[in-house]
Amino acid sequence: MAEHSAGLKMGSRLSASEATAHAIPRNHVVPRRYPGRVIAVIVILILALQAGKAVATNPNFHWEVYAEYIFSPTVLRGVGWTLLLTVVAMGIAIPLALTLVVMRESINPILRGAAWCWVWFFRGTPVYTQLAFWGLFAVLFPSISVSIPFGPELVSIESRWIVTPAVAAIIGLSFNESAYLTEIFRAGFRAIDPGQIEAAQAIGMSRPKIWTRILIPQAMRIIIPPTGNETIGMLKMTSLVLAVPFTLDLTFATNAIANRTYLPVPLLLVAATWYLVITSALMVGQYYLERYYGRGQGPVLGKGGQH
Amino acid sequence: MDGAAVNPAVEVRDVHKFYGDFHALRGVNLKIARGEVCVAIGPSGSGKSTLLRCINQLETISAGRIYLNGELQGYREINGKLYELSPRQIAQQRRRTGMVFQRFNLFPHMTALENTIEGPVQVKRQIKAEAIERGMALLERVGMSGLEKRYPNQLSGGQQQRVAIARALAMDPEVMLFDEPTSALDPELVGEVLDVIKDLARTGMTMMLVTHEIGFAREVADQLVFMDNGMIVESGSPYDVLTNPQEARTQAFLSKVL
Numbered sequence: 001m002a003e004h005s006a007g008l009k010m011g012s013r014l015s016a017s018e019a020t021a022h023a024i025p026r027n028h029v030v031p032r033r034y035p036g037r038v039i040a041v042i043v044i045l046i047l048a049l050q051a052g053k054a055v056a057t058n059p060n061f062h063w064e065v066y067a068e069y070i071f072s073p074t075v076l077r078g079v080g081w082t083l084l085l086t087v088v089a090m091g092i093a094i095p096l097a098l099t100l101v102v103m104r105e106s107i108n109p110i111l112r113g114a115a116w117c118w119v120w121f122f123r124g125t126p127v128y129t130q131l132a133f134w135g136l137f138a139v140l141f142p143s144i145s146v147s148i149p150f151g152p153e154l155v156s157i158e159s160r161w162i163v164t165p166a167v168a169a170i171i172g173l174s175f176n177e178s179a180y181l182t183e184i185f186r187a188g189f190r191a192i193d194p195g196q197i198e199a200a201q202a203i204g205m206s207r208p209k210i211w212t213r214i215l216i217p218q219a220m221r222i223i224i225p226p227t228g229n230e231t232i233g234m235l236k237m238t239s240l241v242l243a244v245p246f247t248l249d250l251t252f253a254t255n256a257i258a259n260r261t262y263l264p265v266p267l268l269l270v271a272a273t274w275y276l277v278i279t280s281a282l283m284v285g286q287y288y289l290e291r292y293y294g295r296g297q298g299p300v301l302g303k304g305g306q307h
Numbered sequence: 308m309d310g311a312a313v314n315p316a317v318e319v320r321d322v323h324k325f326y327g328d329f330h331a332l333r334g335v336n337l338k339i340a341r342g343e344v345c346v347a348i349g350p351s352g353s354g355k356s357t358l359l360r361c362i363n364q365l366e367t368i369s370a371g372r373i374y375l376n377g378e379l380q381g382y383r384e385i386n387g388k389l390y391e392l393s394p395r396q397i398a399q400q401r402r403r404t405g406m407v408f409q410r411f412n413l414f415p416h417m418t419a420l421e422n423t424i425e426g427p428v429q430v431k432r433q434i435k436a437e438a439i440e441r442g443m444a445l446l447e448r449v450g451m452s453g454l455e456k457r458y459p460n461q462l463s464g465g466q467q468q469r470v471a472i473a474r475a476l477a478m479d480p481e482v483m484l485f486d487e488p489t490s491a492l493d494p495e496l497v498g499e500v501l502d503v504i505k506d507l508a509r510t511g512m513t514m515m516l517v518t519h520e521i522g523f524a525r526e527v528a529d530q531l532v533f534m535d536n537g538m539i540v541e542s543g544s545p546y547d548v549l550t551n552p553q554e555a556r557t558q559a560f561l562s563k564v565l
Contacts, residue, residue, distance in 0.1 A: 296458030
């Protein structure tokens with residue numbers, strides 16, 4: 001803190017000291033050499049080249065099959081569905097988890113209890129089982145109806161028109177994910193100094209305003225890295241939708257081709273490549289989100305510090 | 308509210324506060340007239356900050372009443388029965404007091420200016436351009452011109468506290484409350500914050516301050532209150548309390564700090 005303020009005072013007198021700063025002859029330093037680093041680079045390079053050669057030239061990998069299927073329509077459609085499932089499931093899970101966190105921090109014990117039960121149930125049962133149940137929803141509940149409890153039915157719709165395999169997959173993935181995200185978000189909000197709430201209350205902010213203006217923007221910084229992690233996890237969790245069964249996602253598509261051609265290895269590589277590509281794209285997005293929500297929280301003096 | 312003109316700005320009537328079994332405030336009575344500066348001193352844990360936080364409803368009181376310009380805080384009283392106000396009504400009452408915290412509590416994701424206009428824009432629904440103009444003027448008043456785009460972590464403690472004062476003033480409060488505003492500051496930064504508070508006192512703002520700066524208290528206070536063990540032991544003009552204390556506990560405290 002002391003150094004910090006000293007630095008700022010220098011900053012305010014910058015114009016005066018700037019001229020002299022250029023005149024002072026700087027130390028000439030011969031950079032230290034690190035031979036260990038050079039050796040490490042050589043060793044890692046040799047190992048990487050050997051591994052690369054072993055994979056690239058190995059006939060068992062069937063690179064010609066890989067090349068044939070990497071952009072095949074079935075695979076690309078699988079990529080599209082996997083991406084769609086990931087984005088939609090996260091798009092539902094995030095606001096759901098936010099609602100659940102607000103409920104958990106509520107002064108109303110019933111809302112708190114309901115949110116706790118939700119997390120307890122969806123985190124405590126396997127997602128595969130949950131997906132299978134959502135897949136069976138139309139069998140278990142043939143029709144969905146709006147009615148007065150124990151009274152007459154108002155509207156009734158057949159379940160199979162609403163809970164289609166795609167919907168079952170999305171509900172299953174997002175509900176399960178919301179339970180995990182709730183805990184991540186809760187940790188993020190708990191990390192905020194209680195003084196922030198008091199300061200917001202002192203200027204007369206209402207509870208909803210405190211959440212949206214003060215708490216959420218500050219929690220974002222803490223929440224984003226683990227949520228990015230969860231999104232990447234979700235990307236790969238979508239392969240479990242065969243439990244529904246939903247049969248259009250990437251893993252199902254490549255497995256189907258592999259079963260037909262009796263060549264699992266190149267198609268596993270096809271799937272792995274696409275998962276890697278999507279993950280990389282998600283990481284770029286995360287970088288920009290982190291930068292936005294990290295404003296005002298970076299290193300002291302941020303860009304100004306050129307000492 | 309016909310008697311509003313004669314009501315004191317702040318009236319604390321026989322207030323008690325319990326934290327579980329701990330009796331933090333034991334029957335506090337206090338009146339602060341309009342335009343008056345009231346400074347509370349006393350040892351740590353004597354209840355000074357708790358009293359301030361009760362006035363601002365950051366703490367609920369266990370017994371007694373607190374009035375701001377004649378309006379009962381936190382409750383509606385009908386036939387001697389207290390009815391809790393809604394969170395919205397409480398937020399509305401809180402707007403009328405400005406609070407400055409020991410640890411500044413600036414919003415770290417907002418610049419100095421954004422901190423200052425947050426209340427006017429989000430709570431008072433002022434037009435943003437007007438709020439910015441006013442915010443800039445307030446920041447200038449606390450000596451922060453040219454630093455309005457800095458984030459709190461790019462400011463020294465003294466600068467942060469001055470922004471916090473501007474943020475509180477932006478809500479046009481009827482009473483300003485300062486909870487040990489210089490206790491978290493490096494010694495060389497205390498003066499700049501006290502100067503701002505002194506200026507504010509001269510403008511006729513009603514203020515209550517909790518501080519350990521006895522010299523400052525002497526200079527700025529119209530009413531000095533010495534608290535110990537959850538009670539107001541002695542109150543009066545700074546001269547009476549500091550130079551001519553009547554109570555043994557006041558004398559003992561002053562002999563340690565003066």
